[in-house]
Amino acid sequence: MRAFAMGATAALLALGLWLALRASPPDAYQGEYVRIMYVHVPAAVSSYAAAAVACVSGALYLWRRRSEYDAWARAGAELASLFAGLTLLTGMLWGKPVWGVWWAWDARLVSTAVLFLLYVGCLLVRDLSEDPVRGRRLAAALGVVAFLDVPLVHYSVVWFRTLHQGPSIRPGAVQMAPEFLAPLAVNVLAYLVLSGFLLVERARLARLEAER
Amino acid sequence: MRAARRVLALVRKDLVLEWRGRDVLVPAGAFGLAVLLVLGLVSGGGPQDAPTLLWVSVLLASVLAAGRSAEREGEEGTLEVLLLYPGSREDLFWGRHLALCVLLGALALGLWAAQLFLFNAPARGWPAVLLAGTLATVGLSASGTLLAALLGHVRAGRLLLPLLFLPTSVPVLLAGVRLTEAAAAGTTLGPWWGVLVVFDLLFLLVGPVLFEVAVEG
Amino acid sequence: MRAWGWVLAAYGCAAVLLGAYAWRLWRRLERASGGRAREGDA
Numbered sequence: 001m002r003a004f005a006m007g008a009t010a011a012l013l014a015l016g017l018w019l020a021l022r023a024s025p026p027d028a029y030q031g032e033y034v035r036i037m038y039v040h041v042p043a044a045v046s047s048y049a050a051a052a053v054a055c056v057s058g059a060l061y062l063w064r065r066r067s068e069y070d071a072w073a074r075a076g077a078e079l080a081s082l083f084a085g086l087t088l089l090t091g092m093l094w095g096k097p098v099w100g101v102w103w104a105w106d107a108r109l110v111s112t113a114v115l116f117l118l119y120v121g122c123l124l125v126r127d128l129s130e131d132p133v134r135g136r137r138l139a140a141a142l143g144v145v146a147f148l149d150v151p152l153v154h155y156s157v158v159w160f161r162t163l164h165q166g167p168s169i170r171p172g173a174v175q176m177a178p179e180f181l182a183p184l185a186v187n188v189l190a191y192l193v194l195s196g197f198l199l200v201e202r203a204r205l206a207r208l209e210a211e212r
Numbered sequence: 213m214r215a216a217r218r219v220l221a222l223v224r225k226d227l228v229l230e231w232r233g234r235d236v237l238v239p240a241g242a243f244g245l246a247v248l249l250v251l252g253l254v255s256g257g258g259p260q261d262a263p264t265l266l267w268v269s270v271l272l273a274s275v276l277a278a279g280r281s282a283e284r285e286g287e288e289g290t291l292e293v294l295l296l297y298p299g300s301r302e303d304l305f306w307g308r309h310l311a312l313c314v315l316l317g318a319l320a321l322g323l324w325a326a327q328l329f330l331f332n333a334p335a336r337g338w339p340a341v342l343l344a345g346t347l348a349t350v351g352l353s354a355s356g357t358l359l360a361a362l363l364g365h366v367r368a369g370r371l372l373l374p375l376l377f378l379p380t381s382v383p384v385l386l387a388g389v390r391l392t393e394a395a396a397a398g399t400t401l402g403p404w405w406g407v408l409v410v411f412d413l414l415f416l417l418v419g420p421v422l423f424e425v426a427v428e429g
Numbered sequence: 430m431r432a433w434g435w436v437l438a439a440y441g442c443a444a445v446l447l448g449a450y451a452w453r454l455w456r457r458l459e460r461a462s463g464g465r466a467r468e469g470d471a
Binding site for chain 1 (some may be wrong): 430431432433435436438439440443446447450451454457458461462
Binding site for chain 2 (some may be wrong): 129
């Protein structure tokens with residue numbers, strides 16, 4: 001079962017990579033840079049999905065107190081910060097050649113950075129807590145707070161920029177042609193499957209370590 | 213009724229301690245002033261920078277105040293004693309929250325007055341600024357009470373509090389800056405009031421529930 | 430050609446980050462399960 005899951009994930013990632021680097025045509029405006037989108041957007045989607053897992057299983061843990069839920073909450077928080085970090089890195093590598101700057105005060109960038117910081121904090125709290133059981137509870141609570149706060153940060157940054165200096169560049173506001181949409185969809189799927197696989201394995205590791 | 217009396221007793225305890233020791237308002241207020249001075253110095257300190265500098269200093273001083281007022285309870289074992297009393301633990305949250313509201317309100321008011329003089333900022337539209345400050349104070353003290361309680365028993369918790377508090381409070385900071393600018397220009401901006409209200413509601417709803425999780429043994 | 434440099438840098442970042450995470454996870458799983466990670470104990 002695990003070997004099959006691993007094989008399917010690898011095959012899907014390979015297909016996504018081939019579509020992104022070979023099959024997809026260069027964009028009329030962005031040229032080859034559009035290919036960065038095929039890793040950037042899936043990473044962002046995965047980080048939000050992992051954050052949602054951390055929030056839901058954190059809430060379940062606080063309600064039911066079963067260590068099973070804590071294992072999922074921990075896996076979700078780790079993957080949320082990992083994929084948020086990847087989103088920021090690839091976003092900067094796209095921004096420098098296309099926008100001409102490494103960093104823009106765009107709502108998505110800022111809210112991803114906030115997500116990254118809050119989940120890193122969540123992991124730190126868990127590891128630095130004096131009592132491991134208390135640490136689990138605190139991390140679960142922070143995971144819930146972080147997930148509820150990030151949308152508010154996003155909208156406030158959108159308004160902060162737009163009410164001030166007119167609409168900024170918003171990727172995704174442009175209609176997307178099918179030859180770009182299809183590779184993007186495959187890559188999003190592949191990254192979601194990958195993060196699902198990593199999530200299951202990370203939760204399994206937490207269970208194994210708890211047994212010993 | 214009983215709950216209200218408990219909450220009021222807790223608020224009174226915190227404020228009496230503050231009155232006797234003055235170990236939250238004086239250091240946090242002095243720190244806020246230092247932030248205003250340093251940032252004002254490097255940015256040129258014109259009236260157009262005043263809203264930004266005011267809200268940044270309020271936010272940074274609030275981190276200190278929230279951390280210190282939670283720490284005080286930890287130092288003397290007050291929290292353990294309070295937990296032994298009968299009654300809901302939510303009351304502990306509301307008591308600390310209201311006391312922190314008073315402290316942060318005083319802090320914000322003091323810094324607002326200071327920036328009027330330091331940056332030659334117009335006091336025009338002060339009722340709107342006052343209302344924004346009140347809403348911000350309610351929200352920040354709710355999130356501050358919750359986060360400080362969560363970090364109470366964590367090593368390096370005092371260092372982690374700013375890491376969690378500052379990113380969480382971005383909506384309040386942005387809303388405060390824009391509303392203060394608008395008030396000085398004689399206009400108002402609808403959505404920002406909404407941001408402040410949503411932030412307040414979010415932490416007033418989530419705060420008491422998660423606070424109980426934070427303080428349990 | 431310069432564009433491909435940026436594209437490959439982005440994919441390289443992804444490969445390094447995700448690869449390092451997966452590798453570390455795999456190693457820890459093997460250690461925690463005493464070498465049973467390969468057979469897939471469920």
